[in-house]
Amino acid sequence: MAFTNTGTKPATSGTVTFSTHIIGALGIDWATITTTQPLPAPIPGGTAKTQTYTVCVDSWRVPLGMHVETQKATATWR
Numbered sequence: 001m002a003f004t005n006t007g008t009k010p011a012t013s014g015t016v017t018f019s020t021h022i023i024g025a026l027g028i029d030w031a032t033i034t035t036t037q038p039l040p041a042p043i044p045g046g047t048a049k050t051q052t053y054t055v056c057v058d059s060w061r062v063p064l065g066m067h068v069e070t071q072k073a074t075a076t077w078r
Contacts, residue, residue: 003039003075004048014039014077018055018070025065033057039077 005011015036022031040051057068 001053001073002048002050003043003077005043005045005077008045010045011039011041011043011077013041014075016053016073016075018053019072019074020055020057020068020070022057022062023067023069030066031061033061039075041077043077 001016003011003016016039018035018037020033020035021029022033024030035055037053040049043049055068055070062068
């Protein structure tokens with residue numbers, strides 16, 4: 001993911017929250033698991049940083065025939 005600080009002051013801390021959906025074989029959304037990770041701070045004003053994240057879900061939450069999709073990521077920084 002790329003995080004861009006469009007302001008003039010550095011973003012010194014923050015979090016990114018991932019919403020990972022557990023999808024059944026027929027396309028039904030059975031559950032949403034949220035995971036929070038730190039942002040790649042500091043991000044100086046007017047620049048961007050890229051960070052790769054691994055989102056894990058317990059195997060018992062995803063029975064045979066189901067799959068996971070991370071459908072939303074929300075960043076909050078200070």
